Amino acid sequence: MSTIDTVPRSPEATPFDEELIPRYTLLERGNHWFGALTYIYCLMTGLAFWTPYLYWLAAVVGGGPAARFWHPWFGLFFAASYFLMSLHWVKDMAIDGDDRVWAEKIDSYIKNDDDKLPPVGRFNWGQKLFFWGMVFSTILLVLSGIVLWYTEAVPWSFHILRYAVILIHASVAMITIGLFLIHVYMSTILELGSFGTMIHGTCTRAWAWTFHRKWYYQVTGRTSRPE
Amino acid sequence: MSQASTELIRISGHAGTVPGAGINREFQVCKLVDTTTCIGCKACEVACLEWNGYPFTETTFDNTYQTMPETAWNYWNLIKFNEHEREDGSMMLLMRKDQCMHCEDPGCLAACPADAAIVQYANGIVDFQEANCIGCGYCMTGCPFNIPKFSPKARKVFKCTLCNDRVSQGLEPACIKACPTGCLHFGTKSEMKELAQTRADQLREVSGFADAGVYDPPGVSGTHVIYVLHDAKNPELYGGLPKDPHIPYSVRLWKGPLKWLGNFAMIGGIVGLAWHYMRFGPKKEESIPADDRKPL
Numbered sequence: 001m002s003t004i005d006t007v008p009r010s011p012e013a014t015p016f017d018e019e020l021i022p023r024y025t026l027l028e029r030g031n032h033w034f035g036a037l038t039y040i041y042c043l044m045t046g047l048a049f050w051t052p053y054l055y056w057l058a059a060v061v062g063g064g065p066a067a068r069f070w071h072p073w074f075g076l077f078f079a080a081s082y083f084l085m086s087l088h089w090v091k092d093m094a095i096d097g098d099d100r101v102w103a104e105k106i107d108s109y110i111k112n113d114d115d116k117l118p119p120v121g122r123f124n125w126g127q128k129l130f131f132w133g134m135v136f137s138t139i140l141l142v143l144s145g146i147v148l149w150y151t152e153a154v155p156w157s158f159h160i161l162r163y164a165v166i167l168i169h170a171s172v173a174m175i176t177i178g179l180f181l182i183h184v185y186m187s188t189i190l191e192l193g194s195f196g197t198m199i200h201g202t203c204t205r206a207w208a209w210t211f212h213r214k215w216y217y218q219v220t221g222r223t224s225r226p227e
Numbered sequence: 228m229s230q231a232s233t234e235l236i237r238i239s240g241h242a243g244t245v246p247g248a249g250i251n252r253e254f255q256v257c258k259l260v261d262t263t264t265c266i267g268c269k270a271c272e273v274a275c276l277e278w279n280g281y282p283f284t285e286t287t288f289d290n291t292y293q294t295m296p297e298t299a300w301n302y303w304n305l306i307k308f309n310e311h312e313r314e315d316g317s318m319m320l321l322m323r324k325d326q327c328m329h330c331e332d333p334g335c336l337a338a339c340p341a342d343a344a345i346v347q348y349a350n351g352i353v354d355f356q357e358a359n360c361i362g363c364g365y366c367m368t369g370c371p372f373n374i375p376k377f378s379p380k381a382r383k384v385f386k387c388t389l390c391n392d393r394v395s396q397g398l399e400p401a402c403i404k405a406c407p408t409g410c411l412h413f414g415t416k417s418e419m420k421e422l423a424q425t426r427a428d429q430l431r432e433v434s435g436f437a438d439a440g441v442y443d444p445p446g447v448s449g450t451h452v453i454y455v456l457h458d459a460k461n462p463e464l465y466g467g468l469p470k471d472p473h474i475p476y477s478v479r480l481w482k483g484p485l486k487w488l489g490n491f492a493m494i495g496g497i498v499g500l501a502w503h504y505m506r507f508g509p510k511k512e513e514s515i516p517a518d519d520r521k522p523l
Contacts, residue, residue: 049340049363051486064341064361065382112507151364152377156297156467162368163477166338170481174489178496185500191510209519210512216519 020202021219028088029201035081038074039180045071046173072149079142086135092122093132098214099125119213126186130179137176144169256350256394257419258403260324261426261455262465263439264410267292267306267322274405275304275326278390298325300376303387304402307466319457323465324402324411327374327387329353329451334474335386337482338369351416351451352389360384371447371472389451419453426455446473 024032045067048058058067101118102109102125108116109126123131144165147154154162187194193207208216234252235245272294276283281302286295292308309321333353336345344359345366355366355375362382366375375384390400398404399413412422423441430439440459443449454468462468 049365051490052340052342055340055342058361064359068361068363069382110503110507112510114510148364151367152379156373159368159373163475166365166368166481167477167485170485170489174492177493181493181496181500185504189504189509193512204512206515207512209515211510 019205021205021208021216022201023197023203023208024201025088026201028085029198031081031084031088032198035078035085038078038081039176041074042071042078043177043180045074050170050173072145075141075145079138082134082138085131089123089131093128095125095128096121099128114210119217120211120215121218122212122215124212126182130183133179134176137172137179140168140172141176144172253415253417254350255416256352256389256451257414257416258329258389258400258452259412259414259419259423259455260452261410261412261423262321262323263426263430263434263436263455263457264408265306265322265324266408266410267308267320268407269294269306270405270407271324271402271411272302272304272306274401275387276302278393278401279303279388292320298374298376298386300378300381300385303327303385309464309466311464321457321465323454323468325466326402326452327353327389328372328447328472329387329389330472331448331450332474334369334371334447334478335366335375336369337474338365338478340365348391350394352391352394353451354388354391355384355386357381357383357385369474369478371469371475373467416449416451423453423455427459430455430457442468444469444472446471 041061044057044061047054048056048064048067049071055064058064061067061070098118098121102120105117106125108114109124147161147165148169151162187198191211193203194211197203197207205216205220208219234250235247238245284299284301289296291310294305295302298305304324304326307323307325309323311319311321313319329352331351333345333347335355336347336353339345340363341359341361344356344361345353346356347353360383362377362384364375364377364384366384367373367377375386377384390398390402393400403411403413412419414422420441420443423443427439427441430436436457438458438460440456442454442456442459442462454462454465456462456465458464462470
């Protein structure tokens, strides 16, 4: 793979005698879990408003009026958290040529045929898709959410805006739920070791080599891959 | 209603017909507002405030006789004053008592997510149960008449109850009781429809209002507040009364197909992921070939 030959050695390259490679800083991890908790709060209360069969979820977090009061605030907390995540990761989330090749072979990834895939950088194409999907969804959710927050402030002559935002907010929320489910599934039980990485901030060399080989070469100071 | 369940249908060993058979009981109530005999005295506005116990508060003066631009969370009954120039150049002051229409197919109720925050009684009254209201404001989006109003202090939504507390005790609503001209009537839906129709016929045949008619919009399956209008073809003239009110299409889409699509996608997603795990299992890290462990 030609790109690997040109990967520059990272200044924070890990010494070779260590088994664990740093993957996420403390701030990255703390912010990730803050975002996770605020998202889950919005998910629970949002689903309570979505269907009567899940209205009991509002009771779990203090009742309907409390859920209505805090849902917009937690939405803003999540957006703030996601903004910080973007600052951390936006460079690593750029989609490059290798990702496009990877995306074409996603079938192999789904079938656990990972050997057929090109080496992956710090994040794979799926993670990048998740990241960008959440970026755009969060923007739409915040914009439509602000209108829903203050419905009474929308003049009657603009009531078409009220009609638009209920559809936008619900549809985009559904998209994020899809992304969220896949994210949780893959990082907990599918790709073993990922969950611990977000807790401890380190991954094993074997984990990095297996799932993020390009990144492994980069952070361990390898500049080329032996044939 | 309670009488309905004890109505006799059959009697054993009884010669002749069942007493009371054939009687048609009506439970649907209706308020009739005859805009053509309203004088704009606002007695109904005062009666509404008095009965419901809200003090008068500051309002916006917009150079009309109208008390405020639109109904408020603590002001459920508002006469809308509209100056209208007729084709012959003469002026008319159109006065319409605005309040909740108590739709047969209520948009507020369709949009509400809170368990039992909005109820519809068999007599047609649509009532908010503030104890269950969470203040989300979806009812304000669902209503085609711009009636439910949010109180920022209570963080709940309020509107006209059609004096459910009075009606359930056999009294007429407070606004009806206060009306000095008799332009407000209260009774069963069919009685009020008939009375309204008679008045509309009179307006057309005697008073020269060729377009006079009754406003009982079919888009919301009829309302439990109906109007007699001089010009039923242009209800918008009466302070923005919608011509064809119905539950907004976006609310129907949201509470109908979108909800089922969303539920299907969420459940399908979880099932799909479970299937993937059982079919392909986890991805495990592999051991690194010796070459890739060494530094260059």
